[in-house]
Structure formats: C-alpha cells, structure tokens
Amino acid sequence: MRFGIVVFPGSNCDADCYHVIKDVMQEEACYIWHKETDLQGVDAVILPGGFSYGDYLRAGAIARFSPVMSAVKEFAARGGLVIGICNGFQILLEAGLLPGAMLRNRSLKFICDQVHLKVNRTDTPFSHLFAPGEVVKIPIAHGEGNYYCPPEILEELKANRQILFTYCSPQGEVSDEYNPNGSLANIAGIINKEGNVLGMMPHPERCSEEILGGTDGFKIFASMIKWAKEASR
Amino acid sequence: MYKAHVYVVLKPGVLDPKGDAVKKSLHVMGYKGVNEVRIGKFIEVWLEAESREEALRKVEKMSAELLANPVIEDYRVEIVGGE
Amino acid sequence: MYKAHVYVVLKPGVLDPKGDAVKKSLHVMGYKGVNEVRIGKFIEVWLEAESREEALRKVEKMSAELLANPVIEDYRVEIVGGE
Amino acid sequence: MNYRDLGLTDDEYKLILDFMGREPNELELGMFSVMWSEHCGYKNSRPLLKLFPTRGACVIQGPGENAGIIDIGDGDALVFKIESHNHPSAIEPYQGAATGVGGIVRDIFTMGARPIALLNSLRFGKLDDERVKELFAGVVAGIGDYGNCLGIPTVGGEVYFNDCYKENPLVNAMCIGLVKQEEIKKAVAGRAGSPIMLVGAKTGRDGIHGATFASEELSEESAAKRPAVQVGDPFMEKLLIEACLELIKEDLVDGMQDLGAAGLVSSVAETVSKKGKGAVIDVLKVPRREEGMTPYEVMLSESQERMLIIPKSGCEKRIAEIFDRWGLDAAVIGEVTDDGVFRVQEGERKVAEVPVKALTEGCPVYVREGRVPDYYKEAQDFSPEKLPEVDLKEAWIRLLSSPNIASKKWVYAQYDYQVMTNTVILPGHGDAAVLRIKGTRKGLAATVDCNSRMVYLDPYRGGMMAIAEAALNLACVGAKPLAFTNCLNFGNPEKPEIYWQLQEAVKGMSEAAVVLGTPVVSGNVSLYNESTERAVYPTPVVGMVGMLYDIDKRCDMAFKREGDVICLLGRMREELGGSEYLAVCHGIEKGKVPDIDLEELKRLIELILYLTGQKLLASCHDVSEGGLAVALAECAITGDIGFEAEMPELKRGFMFSEAPGRVVVSLREEKLALLEEACAKASIPCQVIGRVKGKEMIFCDRKGNQTALLLKEGKKLWGEAIACLMK
C-alpha cells in the first residue's frame, strides 16, 4: 500500500510519518510537494503536523490554498483515505474537508504531553483494530487544538457518530479535568460523514514503536492498511 | 495605491481565551471596572486598484477567503486612504 | 459602561513575519496588486467609568501597561460607545 | 559619532589609526567597534579560553568554527554549540529568547548538519516578582514557539531562580546537529572572484550594535539606545534550513556562514579572513525591508534569518533554483577578492575600506589581573554547625517545592520534545535527554549543567562541579561523556573580582575536563551581565554530549519495582556548603563548596557505564540539589512508587548534602552481588540504603526514628510548585 505524505513549507512531522509508514509499517511512502496537482496514484494521504506557513494568521489557513489541496479534495470525494494529524487536522478544517475550527488552547500555552483518548467507534477505516471503548495513550503537541464548532454542527457530529476520539482519563472517563486544551465535547479527532477523512490533534506517529514508549498509534496506521487492502481485494 | 483596514473579530458566542486572560490580568492590575475584553485582528493592506470601489471589493473578497475564518470570525473592511 | 477600541500595530520598521506570509499567499491566490500587509490587534474593551474622558484615560493606561508591548508596538485608543 | 560612544577605548582607537594609516570614517569605525566587541572579539576572555583542553580522539573540529564537531563512528558526526541571548531577552523576553534559538540553530546548519535537538539553560530572579514572572513566561514561550515551529525537539535544559538574576536573566540555548562527515562545511571562502550571496530575510534596522550592546552593563541608557528589537521569523528559518541542507547534499557551496551578531560585517570578515582573502560588498544590492537605510545600517544590521552563501564555481543557477523552490530570494551582494581588504561600496561610491585581518586578528587582547573578593573568605569561614535545627520533614517539603528543585514540567510542556520521533528519554525522566539515531543502534545523550551558587562561593570548585555533574548525568543514562560546549556568563571582567571568578572557574572546568577526557569543542562568552545593583553569579554553563553505542542499554531515574534494592554509590557525605537546604531553610548562601575527587569521579563514571552496559540497574540518578532526600524522592515520584531508606543517623547533613560524585541506583536484589563486586573492583564505595516499596517515602535510622512523606503529597508539592507560583 502506498501512502502520500504532503509536504507544505513549514511541515515538520513529514519525515516522522514517512519513517512510520516505511520503516515501521513496512509499506510504501512518498512525499508530495504542496505545489503538485497529482497525487502519484497513492492509496492514502497523510497531512502531517508542523507549522505550515508558520501557522501565521491562523493555523492551517494559508496551506489550504496550496495547489495540492484540490487534488486531496478530489481524492477524498472519491473515497480515498485521508488522515490529517495536528497541523494536518487544522488544514482539513480550514479547507472545509471537516467541519469546525481551532482556537488557541485555553491555557494560551503550547502543550506537549501524553494524553488518553477514548476510541468511540471501531467500525471506521482508522479504528477497526481497536477494541470497542478502548482507551489509548498518545502524545499531543500543539498550541491551537481547542476545537470549536457551532452547536448545530456539534449535534450533527454526534448524530452521525463523527467524533472518533475524545480526551479522557486513563480509565476512560470523559470530563473537563481530562480536557487538555478546552476542546468542545473533549473532541480530539473527528471523521467526515462518509468516514474516509480523519482529523486528529494527537500524534499517532509518535507512539508506534516500543522504543518511543508506546504503540497505540500503530493501530491507527495498521487499521488503515488492513482496510485498504481488504477494500482492494 | 489604496489602504484598507480589516477588522477581524470572533463571532459572538465563540470563546476568547486570550481576551478572558487579559481581562483577568487587568482586574489583578486594579482595573476593576473592566467587564469584557475581546481580542481580534487589525489588518492593514496596501494595494493597487482602479478605484476605491474595486479596492473595497478586492479586500472584501480576500477577507472572506483568507483573512477571516467564517466559522469563528466576522470581519469588516474600510478603505481609509488612497488613490 | 463605555466601549473602547484599541488598535495595536507593530512599530514601523519592526519585522512582521505574519504580514509577510499573508502578503505572499495573497499573491499566490492572484491578488498581485497587494503591496504590503501588516497584522496587528484589534481589542474591544467594555468598562465602567465616570465619564468618557476617564474611560479614555483608563484604556490609554492599560494599553501602555498591558495591551501593547511598548518595545515593538504602538497603539491607538478610541471610545466608540457608551455611558 | 565618537569612538567612545561605540565602546572603543583611546588605546583601541590608536590601534585602529595604525591599521588604517588614516582616520577611519564612521562606517569603518562602526565595523571595528562591533568586531572588537567582547561578543565578537573575545578580547577579555581569549587568554583564559586557551586553558581549556580542546584535543581528544573524538574531536573533528574544536573551537574556532561556528560550532564544534565530534566523531561518533560509522562516518557520522555531531555538531554542537551553546550561545547566550541574555541582553535581548532582558528587554523583550519573548523575541529575545526566540531569536536566541534562531541564532544557535543557524550556527549548526551552517556547518552542514541537520539540527536534531535543542537544550536551554535559563536563570531568573525569584518568582515573587511580577516582572520576573513576565520574563520567565516570555522566555519560555519564545524558546518553545521558535523551536516548535522549526520542528526541532527541545529535549533538555535547566532553570534556576536567584535574586542575582533579577535584572539580568540568563538565556542560553544549545543546539545539536547530525552530519555525515563528508558533508561537513566550514565557513571558508577560498576563491577570488566568486560571488557572495545573501539569502533569507530582508535587511532592516534591527538590533544595530547588538554586539556592542551585548558587551555592556545593562543600564537605564541601554533601553533608550536600542534602536529596535529583532523579531524572529521561525518559518523563514525553517525554509532556510531545508534549502541550505539541500545545497550541501548537492555539494553546491564552497562556504556558508550565518549572520549573527555584527551582521554582514562579521560574517563577511569571518568567511574571507581565514584564507587571507578580501571582499567587496555593494550595499545597494542588499535587499532591504526599509527605505533610506544608510550603508552603516545595512552593514551592521542584525536582522535575523539570513545566510551568506559562497557558491561553488558554476553552481549559481542550481542554487537559485533550490532557493526559488523554497520561496526564498537570494541576492548576489558582492564577491570574494584576493587582496585581503574588506571594501564596501554604495553603487559606484566606495564607503569603507578596511584590512580584513585588522578586524579579525587585530582585535586587542587584555590579560587582566584578578583579585580575590572579600565575600569569598567570609563564605569559606561559614560553618552550618551553629545553625538552629529545622524539622527534617518540614525542610524536605520546602526543598521539594523550591522552584530550583521542583519539577520543570511547566517549562518543558511548552516545548515539543518529541518531534522527529527520536527522543527516548523524555524531559523529567532521566539525568540527561537521550535520542536514538535512526538506522543505527546508537543513541546520543545531552545535558546542560551549572550550579552557579557553588561557582560563586568557590569558582574553582564550582567550575569543576559543573563539568563533573554534566559528565555524571550522561553516565547515569548510560552514555559515555565525549565533549562539551560552554557559555561563560559573567559580570564585568574589568572588575578584578569578576576577572578572578572567570579565571578560577575556567581553571576548575579545565582541570575536570582534562581528567575526565572531555575536551571543549565550542562555546560562547557573555560578559557584563551586571545591573547598577550587582553582577550575576558567575555562571559557566556546560553543555555536554555523550554516546550510547547500544540504545537498549539506556537507563532512566524512575524506580521500577516493589522490592528492588536501593544503593548509594560513592561516600555518604554531610557537607552542606552552598546547598539549596541552606538557602531555602536558612536564607544563607555561604559555606565551603564540597570538594571533588576527580579520579574517583572518573572511576564512578566508568563503573556506571559498566553497570548500565550489563543491564544491572533498574534506575540511576545522581545526587545534586537537595541531596539524597530529593534524589530519592525524584526517583520515587517519577516511578510512582515509594521507598524506605535507612540512614546512619537522621540528620540534615546526610539528607541534604549536595556533595558531588554520588549516585543512587535501584536494582533487583539478585543482582546485588554483581553490583557489589563491580564496585569493589572500581574501588567505589557501595552501600545498600533501602528498598523500593509502598506508597510512602520514608527515611529512618536504626533506632526506629522516621521522617516520612506520602508519595502523593510529595508528587503534588514537587510537581505543581512552579505552576502555582505562575498562576
């Protein structure tokens, strides 16, 4: 399976994602420069973390005008798997591929830490290898991860079961105490209605190897790979 | 050349963590009478255009497309100088 | 209650990386005529005061002390509504 | 402009007249003044720096380049350096600290290396002052935002609070880069006629005379003198890193040099001077951010995020393509010449002409006389014997919640320490940061250390201690200490007492470095850290780097298992001189600084490396600020499991002594015999002092007396102290 990792000026988790796909998952990976309009026939797209265009103005705001984004939109519309991690999530929001927007963390500070997430659905391409209700431990690192959307959109997200990951306690309790950044409804990651586009603030590529202290992120990539392979069969 | 001012503010109802923090600091500093603070952006744009109207149209458009995020922000444009 | 607007801008000559990035991206989006963009803050403050003058004085003072960073920023205050 | 206003002395001016054979014009004078500042010319510190050992089997590049380089085998090398940004941070903490990070990162990729880790060493006044809190918060945010945006993990550092830093905070940033040895670049331009390119940010009126400024005491005036503070643009820097590393991969450049203090003047002079070349620069060709800039302003501007490139012959076009791809403009601003003269043109008009060597090697050197300060003797004579006893539990609690000892999570949580997915010992988990090197079994470890109170009380022993602690910290994570970089943050060296501090500290550091076999490969000097009130404590920050040849042999400080045995390696000692205990519980910063047996320390380091190599240890942590009581508490809190330790006697001397050269380890009981055997062989005292167990932290003696603290309580005190103060 071939993953395309989009590189914007200022992306900085591109190489980390490449490493995970290539060296850990042992799948094919290629970089896609933001000026390209062709996705080189990849089977899945990763929008990596970082500070595209310095995150000046608003996180992800400028990146969404990159030529590659039209191709990513088309790819998503055709049902291709797209995962946006951290800055990638912010770009997906700005580009309208997912609903909502990011505000500054309520602490007003950048936060680098380990958090726990509750996996709310296990019937998606990104999460089918998790156990129902599983709690996973995963790193975050962001200054603008405070997810916001208008109330009617939140209702829609809930109704369509689009909230894939929520911040929670190690035991799975979802409460404000375990909300690192002030996100609405403790949202850490959402998918689109069709289920093929995921945006998440935490970094699965940072916890896909034992040596890094955890492997819960591995399952997200493994889920995508298995899903795609089964779909193409 | 024209000069435009773009005011970008958070929509009513959208939380403003920075504004709240500033309000709190102001209280600590002794400005007890401050009831609310909202922090938005003040963007100055210098641009070439055929007319004031065209300048306004262009800046309106770039505000809608890039300078403000319609999910959370409102904006207002003013042409303040030029030709 | 009075309402004040505070405009905070970078001092002339101080680098504005945000403004530069926005300018460049506006060019890429086709707004070739944009010569410069500077990004500052637009702060709305609602406060109690005895008079318009007092409100102005207070907001001037809090701007100098907290809202603007005097090393790199200038500010301007306006009382826009109130009493 | 008068030469005195530019910080030059009468004698220095005479020297300039000799070099020039005529009166210099204003620009020429400005060029001398920045190049002959302490910051660029090291005129007060150069003779002392000669004391440092700079040779060693691993050294590829010692001091003298933008950064030092060491060999780590398999054709790989590490490039590293530390640098101060103290004065800019005092004025504008956020931007000052941010641009400090930007500067040190440029020093690393200038050498052709990919920057892979950042560390920092910070010092502020006490956190009961609003301005200090602002400085602290601003500096941490500035460091974090800049490094985070670049995608270089900030993996380690240190933070101290002491009144002596109230007006003069210290902000030192260190960067480590990784490079293939054949891709190393030095800032040398060898070919007359080759163009000189300037790339990156446009030149503005930022920080003109920053270099001179950094060499003066902070006063009321300096605030007014400052034209403008530099604002950092980390996004631009990120583009520069990627583009410049591409140039190197494709082997397109002869020389590459960052622009830092003293801007174009310094970077052009340094680049051409080594091969005896000259240069001609046309200021009209320098892309500017502002209108009406004079040649003086263009040449001395310290605008950030700029690089000088000397292309290989015929590579200009390819270079331009690469920069274009990254959205960067590169301008040809002049060329290398053969005559050893630095000529500045404004179009057709010649505006300056100075012999390059006069700027670089011509800088005078001052060998000063030191004088033992009065406070030294007084401090030595102090004896803690006479002090009233303090309840041990109370003292323990106060130490754990002292900001100097408490968890620094409030700080490092603002730094992205995991980007690049190499960090395997995270901040707060071990005595040093450990990063894997992908594609190999190797790992590197890094730490920054300096206990400036000890250096103040006894610069010689304190200097030794800084090196000793750094080396021991590396050993504790399983890494062999290899080499170090340093930043000498001192007061005004023209004062004999300060010069004495500098001299003694460098002597102590050198002596320790020689014995431990860790040469210095780079560094920076920041003098004149004084306000009208006082000088900072002498603060020679040591940044040391070591290697793990098998990353699986790493060791952190967390207790792991109920029932593990806890041992103290090194002697049980009771000296309290210069301790945090005296400062926190008695408000006293005096006493004899405990001595170090360097030979024993060396054996201890080798012993620990043997033990970690054999995987005998479950945890390892050195005893430093707060003594055994704090060291054990940190192991317990990090591992979330308690302990019971038995002391010969329950007294403050044993619990809170900071005497160096001691380590606490925990291990499975069945491995104890092997440990004891190894210790005996190394002739390092080894003593079983307790066990890992339960949810309490307990010190007891044989008579059954106890001092105990709930783990949960300790964790709260230690974990939240700084956050509470910053609320």
Ligand SMILES: Nc1ncnc2c1ncn2[C@@H]1O[C@H](COP(=O)(O)OP(=O)(O)O)[C@@H](O)[C@H]1O
């Ligand atoms: N305290 C020190 N110990 C060792 N080397 C030092 C020290 N201070 C400066 N150096 C070395 O002197 C040279 C000049 O330093 P500096 O002017 O800071 O370089 P740059 O111009 O790259 O900032 C560098 O090679 C640096 O490593």
Ligand SMILES: [Mg+2]
């Ligand atoms: Mg340099």
